[in-house]
Amino acid sequence: MSDVYAQPTTGPEPATTCELAQYTTLRLGGPAGRVVAGTDADGIVRAVREAAEREEQVLLLAGGSNVVIGDAGFPGTVVLVRSRGLRVVAEDADTVTVRVEAGEPWDDLVATTVANGWSGLECLSGIPGSTGATPIQNVGAYGQEVAETITSVEVHDRVEGTVGSISAADCGFAYRSSIFKYADRWVVLSVDFRLARSPLSGPVRYAELARALGVQVGDQVPLADARATVLRLRAGKGMVLDATDPDTRSVGSFFTNPVLDVAAYELLRERAADIGEPPAWPGAGDVVKISAAWLIDKAGFGKGHLGPQGVAISSKHTLALTNRSGTASTASLVELAREIRDGVHHRFGVTLHPEPILINCTL
Ligand SMILES: Cc1cc2nc3c(=O)[nH]c(=O)nc-3n(C[C@H](O)[C@H](O)[C@H](O)COP(=O)(O)OP(=O)(O)OC[C@H]3O[C@@H](n4cnc5c(N)ncnc54)[C@H](O)[C@@H]3O)c2cc1C
Numbered sequence: 105m106s107d108v109y110a111q112p113t114t115g116p117e118p119a120t121t122c123e124l125a126q127y128t129t130l131r132l133g134g135p136a137g138r139v140v141a142g143t144d145a146d147g148i149v150r151a152v153r154e155a156a157e158r159e160e161q162v163l164l165l166a167g168g169s170n171v172v173i174g175d176a177g178f179p180g181t182v183v184l185v186r187s188r189g190l191r192v193v194a195e196d197a198d199t200v201t202v203r204v205e206a207g208e209p210w211d212d213l214v215a216t217t218v219a220n221g222w223s224g225l226e227c228l229s230g231i232p233g234s235t236g237a238t239p240i241q242n243v244g245a246y247g248q249e250v251a252e253t254i255t256s257v258e259v260h261d262r263v264e265g266t267v268g269s270i271s272a273a274d275c276g277f278a279y280r281s282s283i284f285k286y287a288d289r290w291v292v293l294s295v296d297f298r299l300a301r302s303p304l305s306g307p308v309r310y311a312e313l314a315r316a317l318g319v320q321v322g323d324q325v326p327l328a329d330a331r332a333t334v335l336r337l338r339a340g341k342g343m344v345l346d347a348t349d350p351d352t353r354s355v356g357s358f359f360t361n362p363v364l365d366v367a368a369y370e371l372l373r374e375r376a377a378d379i380g381e382p383p384a385w386p387g388a389g390d391v392v393k394i395s396a397a398w399l400i401d402k403a404g405f406g407k408g409h410l411g412p413q414g415v416a417i418s419s420k421h422t423l424a425l426t427n428r429s430g431t432a433s434t435a436s437l438v439e440l441a442r443e444i445r446d447g448v449h450h451r452f453g454v455t456l457h458p459e460p461i462l463i464n465c466t467l
Contacts, residue, residue, distance in 0.1 A: 124177055127184070128168035129232060129345060130427050131353055132434045133463075134177030136163075141184040145205065145293040148185060149260045149267065152291055155181035156262065163463060164291060166207060167233030169345075170241065170355055174464035175434045185236055190216065193296065201255060201298045206236025210243075218327045222299035223306060224253040226330040227313065230338040232345045232356075236292040240284045241459070242277045246334050247309030251277035253297045257284075260291040267293065279393070280360050280459055305330040313337065342420040350428045357423040358441060359396045359456040363387050368454075369394070375452050376402070396456055397422040400444055403451040411440030434465050441467055 124133030137160065142148030148164075155162045161180030165171065187207040194201040200222055204213055210233050214225045227248035237243075238250045239257050254277075256269045270290075276283035284290055300306075304324040308314045314321045316333050325333075338344045342351030364372065369384065369392040376382050379402055383395040401407075401422045409417040413436035414429025425440055445456045445467060458467055 122177075122182075124165070124168075124173050124182065127165055127182075128171055128173060129353065130168075130172065130355055130434075130437065131430060132175075132427055132432065132437060133168075133171075133173030134175045134434075136178045136180075136182040138181045139184060140181060141186045143186045143188075143207075145187055145258075145267075148183060148187060148206070148291060148293060151181070151183045152260060152262065153265075155183070162262075162288070166237050167209070169232040170237065170460045172355065172434060172437065172458070172460050172462050172465060174462075176464055178464060185234055187236075187293070194298075197301070199298050199300055201296055203258075203294050203296050204235045205294050206234060206292050208235040209233075210235050210238060214331065217297075217299055218331045221301060221303050221327065223302040223304060223327055224248075224297065224299040225250075226305050226327045227308075227310070227334055229331040229334040230344040235295055239275060239277075239282055239292060239295060241280045242282050244280070246313045246337070248306065249277075250295075250297075251275070251282075253299055255296045255298045257290075257292055257296070258294045260293060261289060262291065263289050279363065279387070286461070303327060340420065342418050342424060342426075350430065351418040351420050351424065351426055353427045353430065354418060354424040355460040357396070357421075357459050358425040359400070359423060359445070360459045361396045362394045362399070362454050362456065363391050364394060364454070365391055372452055372454055394454065399448045399452055399454060399456070403444070403448045405444050405447060411443065412436040415440045417444075438462075438465055438467060 122136040122139050124136050125131050140151045142151045152162050163178050163182045165182050166185040185207040187205040189205045190202055192200055193203045210231055213235050214229050217225050227246040242249050242251045254272045256271050258269050260267050305327055307322045307324055311321055316337055317325050346352045372382055383398050385393045387393045407417055407422055408419045413432040415432045415437045416426055416428040418424035418426050448456050
């Protein structure tokens, strides 16, 4: 077991002013009661326990890339997850299991695995935020999701007051979901991933990625090629953070792709008959996953659609709502989200649900 990777913090440290906007990729969010940083697992647990003893509410915040925080902010203690480090905890001829501290920047981890010839995370390149947040919504992109490689998650259980491990089978992983999402019971301290020792990616599952790589769906490609191509595709959609690009001042996809049963899907097809076939993928069981971006676009909300105070749909991706002006409020972003959700429902009878966690604001 060895420390093979550790690096300095990349997120902002607690500041004298506690406007939470400085900690979120949307650059939105009002003041916090208090902000403290946990720089290792013990420090994170201590900060959470101390706040609980003072009977304050606690908000864990890492990269701030999947939260929409209200303009009134958060009255309790915000604990910034700033732990770092990665070590190999098990290995054999074919696999390596790495334990990664919660605050480790996700994309740095992916880059390290690709450089080491560890296959399994390469298609998740370029996703912002921390490693500890990836189990929360079972982060996924381009045909991969973390549920495929996570073996266990070390947590502080705030109800029992204990620290322990939850196996992947008990994490309730599903599409953009797990037992951790919308639950303040667990604080993720570290995550174990089992990765294949291979210079090649897993079989490419996503048609757009296969096309960009010039291969067939199901082919494998060098890890570095998969990573570079995913990064290029994502950058073209404003899905890699770039301080100079206001299209990336977002939470990525604002809405999840709706999952419909067959009857609801047939109803949608009828309502869309005049404009074409809604893009759909078979889901697990008797369900169909629909493209939220298609629904939004066809309901009349195209790329660049403007909302109040300079919030807007990204000019590169219909699913990303952005604080384009940089001076908007959360209320205006939520107003735009409501307009879109209601417009899609009116046109297609399908309800869109937000992907990020809403804190002190509602849709
Ligand atoms: C440009 C852009 C592109 C994106 N693309 C994708 C994508 O392709 N696929 C995808 O799945 N997501 C995507 N996202 C969403 C986001 O990056 C991921 O969900 C990411 O995992 C969030 O990490 P974070 O550290 O920023 O979490 P935060 O936003 O800080 O927190 C998110 C939630 O997790 C909780 N939390 C954070 N850390 C912990 C912890 N250690 N223990 C317990 N709870 C915790 C927080 O309280 C909050 O409820 C994108 C976001 C942006 C801005």
